[in-house]
Amino acid sequence: MIIEGILNIVTSLLYFVLNLLPDIPDLPEALTSPITTVLDLIFNNVGLLDLFLPLNIVKLIIPLWLIVDNFDKIYSIVFWIIKKIPILGIEK
Amino acid sequence: MKKIFYVFFGFLFFFMFSVNSKAETVQFKEFTFLGETFPSGQNTIRIGLGAMQSKSSSFSFLVSDLTETKPFVNFYMATNNAMVPQTFENALAVFTFKKIPNSTYNDNGYFLDVYVVQAHLLGSWNCSVQGRNCTYGSILTMKNFFNYGTSSIIFSPVLTDEMLDVNDVNLNVDVTGMITQQQQTNQKLDVINDQNTEAENTRKGIWNTLKDVLTGVIELPGKLISLLIDALKSLFIPSSDFFEDFINAFKDNFLDKLGFLSYPFELIADIFDRYMNIATNSVIEIPQIKEPFTGGVLIEATSVNLKEIFEYGAIGTIYGIYRSCVSVLIIVMFLNFAIKKYDEFVKNKGGDN
Numbered sequence: 001m002i003i004e005g006i007l008n009i010v011t012s013l014l015y016f017v018l019n020l021l022p023d024i025p026d027l028p029e030a031l032t033s034p035i036t037t038v039l040d041l042i043f044n045n046v047g048l049l050d051l052f053l054p055l056n057i058v059k060l061i062i063p064l065w066l067i068v069d070n071f072d073k074i075y076s077i078v079f080w081i082i083k084k085i086p087i088l089g090i091e092k
Numbered sequence: 093m094k095k096i097f098y099v100f101f102g103f104l105f106f107f108m109f110s111v112n113s114k115a116e117t118v119q120f121k122e123f124t125f126l127g128e129t130f131p132s133g134q135n136t137i138r139i140g141l142g143a144m145q146s147k148s149s150s151f152s153f154l155v156s157d158l159t160e161t162k163p164f165v166n167f168y169m170a171t172n173n174a175m176v177p178q179t180f181e182n183a184l185a186v187f188t189f190k191k192i193p194n195s196t197y198n199d200n201g202y203f204l205d206v207y208v209v210q211a212h213l214l215g216s217w218n219c220s221v222q223g224r225n226c227t228y229g230s231i232l233t234m235k236n237f238f239n240y241g242t243s244s245i246i247f248s249p250v251l252t253d254e255m256l257d258v259n260d261v262n263l264n265v266d267v268t269g270m271i272t273q274q275q276q277t278n279q280k281l282d283v284i285n286d287q288n289t290e291a292e293n294t295r296k297g298i299w300n301t302l303k304d305v306l307t308g309v310i311e312l313p314g315k316l317i318s319l320l321i322d323a324l325k326s327l328f329i330p331s332s333d334f335f336e337d338f339i340n341a342f343k344d345n346f347l348d349k350l351g352f353l354s355y356p357f358e359l360i361a362d363i364f365d366r367y368m369n370i371a372t373n374s375v376i377e378i379p380q381i382k383e384p385f386t387g388g389v390l391i392e393a394t395s396v397n398l399k400e401i402f403e404y405g406a407i408g409t410i411y412g413i414y415r416s417c418v419s420v421l422i423i424v425m426f427l428n429f430a431i432k433k434y435d436e437f438v439k440n441k442g443g444d445n
Contacts, residue, residue, distance in 0.1 A: 004330045007338060015345045024351030035359065043366040047373030051398055054419050055372055061426050062367075068430045072437050 117250040118162055122154040125167075125246050126234055136247040141236040151182060151211075152229030155251060159223045165211040167249035170197030170204040173242050184215035184230040199245060209246075210255070374399035 049055060067074065083090050123130045127149030128137040141147060153165070165185075180187040188210045196203040219226035236242050347354035380393035402411040 004334055007330075011338070011342065011345075018346065018349045021349070023349060024353055027352035027355045032355070039363065039366060043370060045373070047371050048376070048398075050372035051374055051402065052418070053422070054415055055370060057419050057422055059367070059370065061422055065426060065429065068426075068433050071433060072440065075437075 116160070116162065116254075117166075117252045118155055118158065120153045120249060120251065121156050122152075123249050124150050124152045124229075125249075126151070126232055128246075130249070136245055139234065139244045139246065140241065141234065141244075142241050143239045144236060146233060146235040148231055148233040150229060151185065151232035152227060153249075153251070155226050157223060158217060158219065158226040158251075160253065162251045162253040163213045164252045164255065165213065165249060166252055167209050167211075168192075168247050169207045169209050169244055170199065170247070171207065171242060171244040172202065172204050173238060179235045179237070180211075181233040181235070182211075182230050184228075185211040185213050185232075187211050197245060199243070204243075204245070 047055070049058075079090075120130070125137060126139055126147055128139060130137055139147070169189075189207045190210075192206045192208055195206045197206050213228060215228065215230060217226040217228050347357060374397055376396045376398060378391065378394050378396065380389060381391040382389050402408065
């Protein structure tokens with residue numbers, strides 16, 4: 001209830017500020033369609049890689065690789081949050 | 093042989109005696125008692141007499157078919173006189189009364205004693221033809237010697253050839269309202285049983301209520317703790333639908349408002365979605381290729397399933413080994429990378445400390 005309340009207050013304030021601003025137009029389709037075409041080309045044919053690389057393993061490894069590669073940053077963020085909780089008494 | 097003869101005739105005499113001993117009854121076509129006639133389809137009449145009063149009227153009946161002499165008229169009489177029923181006087185019939193034990197007649201809530209009455213007919217029948225449409229009639233006088241009014245109900249009269257034995261009286265006479273004392277007792281017992289059941293239910297209800305109260309008291313601490321935990325949970329843990337609604341609202345209000353500025357976020361979400369839904373595909377579609385000048389087809393449109401080729405025969409065995417090796421290689425490379433990152437992380441943290 002508390003967390004929900006805080007998030008609702010924050011988002012309400014954010015929406016209030018955003019509503020004061022004018023609506024920003026979307027990116028023109030002429031710019032988005034090439035990107036979409038490239039993505040379609042890649043992801044519609046990336047399945048062929050499964051012939052040479054087992055994609056089910058690759059799909060698991062890539063997120064893990066990203067987490068491990070950025071572990072120091074994730075660690076810093078988590079500890080930055082934990083240090084903000086006074087009841088835990090973590091200073092370093 | 094002699095024994096068989098005796099047994100055969102013994103059975104024959106027994107059978108004949110049984111048949112002859114069975115009472116034969118004749119239903120009246122019309123029955124009049126003290127001027128009251130049984131209507132067709134109804135077998136009860138009511139005779140009322142005031143205190144110390146008497147009533148004289150017809151006592152007659154009509155029988156369609158009377159082939160044999162049947163000197164007795166039997167009927168039932170329910171009366172509120174518990175001592176002796178009203179006295180009948182008739183020069184052509186002798187009336188006898190027998191109280192039916194354990195039997196009463198429910199006359200609109202008043203339980204009357206039931207008597208079986210037998211009229212021994214002394215006069216002669218008057219038949220239009222021999223044995224047909226025979227009538228028997230006289231004047232009957234009924235006296236009430238009591239100092240209160242009496243009410244008598246006459247029902248189920250039959251003409252019979254046999255003296256009536258009260259012990260053989262069929263008490264299951266099909267007359268509405270006639271019930272035996274056993275039935276009365278059963279009704280009373282039913283009422284008592286209902287009362288007992290109600291009392292038992294009340295006792296059980298009280299006991300169950302007390303038990304529920306005690307159980308509630310015993311379970312109160314546990315319930316309080318559960319309620320406290322649930323309250324804390326509800327305070328700090330958002331409901332399962334909250335984040336879904338929150339993200340949808342955020343997307344609608346924030347990303348849509350930002351327009352092209354939100355496109356990078358949408359692109360990342362799109363790529364992530366596509367990545368999560370990558371489907372393995374081993375079929376290559378080859379389009380039709382035509383010669384541009386004459387329009388002749390150089391290569392027909394076709395599709396090639398590479399996986400079927402790779403998994404065919406001896407190549408398939410090699411292909412399976414290759415895939416296993418590649419899988420292991422990828423995992424080993426990832427583990428090696430993780431170890432290196434761990435060493436690097438520990439070294440940096442050590443340096444920081």
